[in-house]
Amino acid sequence: MKHLAVINKYFWKYKTRFLLGILFIVLSNYFRILAPQVSGYVVDQAEQLIRQQTAANTATENKRIANYDYLVQQFIHVIQTHKNSITTNILISAVILFLLALIGGFFMFLMRQTIIVMSRHIEYDQKNEIFTHYQQLDAAFYKTHSTGDLMNRITEDVSRVRMYVGPAVMYFINLAATIGFCLFFMFKTNWHLTLYVLSPLPILAVTIYYVNTIINRKSEKIQALLSDLTTAAQESYSGIRVIKSFVQEKSMLQFFNDNSEDYKKNAIGLARVEAIYFPSMTLLIGISTLLTIAIGGWYLIHQQYNVSAGTILEFVIYINMLTFPVSAIGWTASMIQRAAASQKRINEFLHTEPAIKDHPNVKPGHVSGDIHFQNVSFTYPNTGIKALSHFNLSIKAGEKVLLLGRTGSGKSTIAQLMLHFYNPDEGNITIGGVNVQDIPLKTLRTEISYIPQDVFLFSDTIANNIAFGQQGSIDRNLVEEAAKNASVHNEIMRFEKQYDTMVGERGVTLSGGQKQRISIARALIKQPEIIVFDDCLSAVDAKTENEIVTNLYRFLKDKTGIIITHRIFSTFRFDKIVVLEDGVITEEGTHESLLQHNGYYAELYRIQVLEKMQQA
Known part of the structure; x- marks a missing residue:
């Protein structure tokens, strides 16, 4: 239950x-609890109709009426004042029972x-809270956690928590109100009979405690298995082209079947526990009903403790009214235990502090000026790969710089450190003389456009994808x-719907070159001070590449441009x-000095020139 304490803020918000809701639950149960008393009075009236009314019967009836609720006493007083026949009183009582049912239902x-x-509002707020927190978590977090697990926590786990703040809370309060009212009037009517009737309850309490422990343990395991199942499905959908191209449908199906089988076994195990549990509750309620009739009948026959046929009927109705609340103890407890297990999983991420965030000393302002990497070293925390070692680089404002190197040489790491996706292990990175760690993340990433090598387009129109970084309405x-x-x-x-064309999930309907160029357009529309191209022209042909480079040279006239690649752009100075x-x-x-140096750059340049000559 301690994991569910974080939900209390929502109860306060929607207090x-x-x-x-609590008031309506109490009122609903209050008007329902009057029905057994009116029914008991009706049975006693019918009994008097069959027998000749005696003074003894009248005395017993008066004692019983004195134990009724105030409203029921007033109702009986009114109909007795009018001196109606017993038959008329029974008919009037039937109408009152109908009205009580209507009021209780209302x-x-x-x-x-x-x-x-209220629970739906809380579900909405909690999903927004989780999604907001997800967006604040750093890049390293997403390298160590699967998308399927993230999705499962914001959907399935939140849904189970909603069952706690909604149905579970409602049934628990309803249970408390029903049991409270029933026990009060049962003890008030006949405490001897009440003690016998309630004797199975200690067994019920022990059963509930024992079974709930099992349910909680199984619920935690089931939620973890469901995350694994969701992850397997999500990865299969995302990589469906790879699966088909390698003809691995059968093996992926087997992998999914294995995960699904584990989930099924544990879910069936939980269902088996609940299947035994709920009939047990019904059995205990049935025993209470049997005790009511048997012991109540004994008291009636021997005329003990003022028990009448109406008393037995009242107790039978009370017991039946208790059937659902008592049975719901297990159901409610199960929902609470499942919610606690789900909230525990949600809390794990909500309590995860992002490694990259603004600190109190951030300095608002524009991102511009010289860029300096001063003795920077960085090792990726999740792999232990050392990407940069005592790296030093100075880029003046407005310069166009080419970062060239083989795969794994650390080129992309430079861009990610500059955008403050990670903190360097050693050294400093400054822009305009300000450490990037002292620049607000929103300012830094708004004024630096970054085109990653792993292009991502949203399942939206081309226009919306290009205008993704724009604030306010889209300027076509x-x-x-x-x-x-x-x-x-x-x-x-040339597309049928032109800029209103839907590109599909991750831009699947477009070619690789089209996706890369749309991502470049998305970066250019921001009109940034600094723009970083991270190997984003690998999927375009030479002619298109030259056209783009020419346009970029004009676009970057007064801007700082950093192009990361493993090829040489000979047309870009x-x-x-x-x-x-x-x-x-x-x-x-x-370019000239490196050719004279006759190192890796000169060798790569000669290879590219030779390739162009062969193609020509």
Whole structure:
């Protein structure tokens, strides 16, 4: 239950609905609890109709009426005052029972409209809270946690918590109100009979405690298995083209079947426990009913403790009224235990502090000026791979820099550290003389455009994907201008719906080159001070590449541009070319100076020139 304490803030937020819901539950049960007393009075009246009324019968009836609720006493007083026949009194009582059922049902309707609706509001708030926290978590977190698990916690786990704040809370309060009212009037009517009737309850309490422990343990395991199952399905859907191209449908199905089988076994085990549990509750209630009739009948026959046929009927109705609440003890406890297990999983992520976040000393302002990497070293925490080692680099404002190197040389790491996706192990990174750790993340990432090598497009229109970084309404002219600079406008215009074309999940309906160019347009539309291209032209042909490079040279006239690649752009005049190898700079200079140096850059340049000559 301690894990569910974080939900209390939502109960406070919706305290008006919550308190009204409690009131409606109490009122609903109050009017329902009057029915057994009116029914008992009706049976006693019928008994008098069969027998000749005697003074002894009248005295017993008066004692019983004195134990009734105040409203029932007033009702009996009114109908007795009018001196109606017993038959008429029975008919009037039947009408009153019908009205009590209507009133109780009306308050039950209001009860659900407050408590259940409140639970939907809490579900909405909690999902938003989790999603907001997910977006604040750093890149390292997402490298160590699967998407399926993240999805399961924000969907299935939140749904189980909603069952606690809605139905479980409602049934628990209803249970307390029903049991409270029933026990009060049962003891008030005949405490001897009540003690016998309630004797099975200690067995019930022990059973509930024991079974709930089992349910809680199984619920935690089931939720973990469901996350694994969701992850397996999500990865299969995302990688369906790879699965089909390698003809691995059968093996992936077997992998999913194995996970599904584990989940099924544990879910069936939990269902088996509940299947035994609930009939046991019904059995104990049935024993209580049997005791009521047997012992009550004995008292009636021997005329003990003022027990009448009406008393037995009252107790039978009380016991039947207790049937659902007592049976629901297990159901409610099961929902609470499942919710606790789910909330524990949710709390694990909610209590995870992002490693990258703004600290109190951040300095608001614009991102511009010289960029300096000063003795920077960085090792990826999840793999232990050392990406940079005592790295030093200076880029003046407005310079165009080419970062060149083989795969794994640390090129992309430079971009990610500059965007403060990670903190360096050693050294400092400054922009305009300000450490990137002292720049607000929103400012840093708003004013630096980054085109990653792993292109991601949303399942939306092309226009919305390009305008993703824009604030406010979409300016279609700016969208088209950005697309022209990225050399993708003409291809978009050939689509049937042009810029309103839906690109599908992750841009699956587009070619690799089209996706890359749309992602470039998305970066250009921001009009940033600094723009970083991380190997984002690998999927375009040479002609399109030259066209894009020409446009970029014009676009980057007064901006700082960093192009990360493993190829040489001979048509783009860079102010500085930096060659990396194993996280350190091995060559640095201009195109001409590096050719004279006759190192890796010169060798790569000769290879590319030779390839172009062969293609020509």
